Amino acid sequence: MPICPNCEYEYKEGVSVCPDCGQDLISKSDFDEGLINPGDWEILLTCSEEYEADMVKANLEGAGIQSLIIPQKDRNFPSVGDFSIIKLAVKKEDLESAKQILDDINKGNNQEEPEE
Numbered sequence: 134m135p136i137c138p139n140c141e142y143e144y145k146e147g148v149s150v151c152p153d154c155g156q157d158l159i160s161k162s163d164f165d166e167g168l169i170n171p172g173d174w175e176i177l178l179t180c181s182e183e184y185e186a187d188m189v190k191a192n193l194e195g196a197g198i199q200s201l202i203i204p205q206k207d208r209n210f211p212s213v214g215d216f217s218i219i220k221l222a223v224k225k226e227d228l229e230s231a232k233q234i235l236d237d238i239n240k241g242n243n244q245e246e247p248e249e
């Protein structure tokens with residue numbers, strides 16, 4: 134099943150371009166592997182907990198910025214079992230605004246996770 138990396142919507146076999154946004158569709162397995170038109174997307178952040186990525190994604194959506202959560206097993210740590218790396222990607226043109234939003238989120242969370 135081809136899927137639009139933009140809309141995250143699946144289409145019938147044979148459809149190659151998203152009718153909604155004009156994005157080239159990719160295969161579902163590529164999408165799941167995170168091999169989404171790497172030229173168009175930048176990784177905004179990586180984290181090990183999906184809820185972190187979900188929270189940032191929700192904030193970005195609130196600001197009208199599309200983002201993709203890319204769950205990916207980290208093959209560098211085979212002994213840790215299901216340790217995984219969650220990547221959150223945004224489109225290149227949204228990267229700067231997304232970083233600002235991420236900054237604001239991090240400032241708001243300082244009391245919970247001090248990093249100094």
Ligand SMILES: [Zn+2]
Nearest residue numbers: 137140151154
């Ligand atoms: Zn689309």
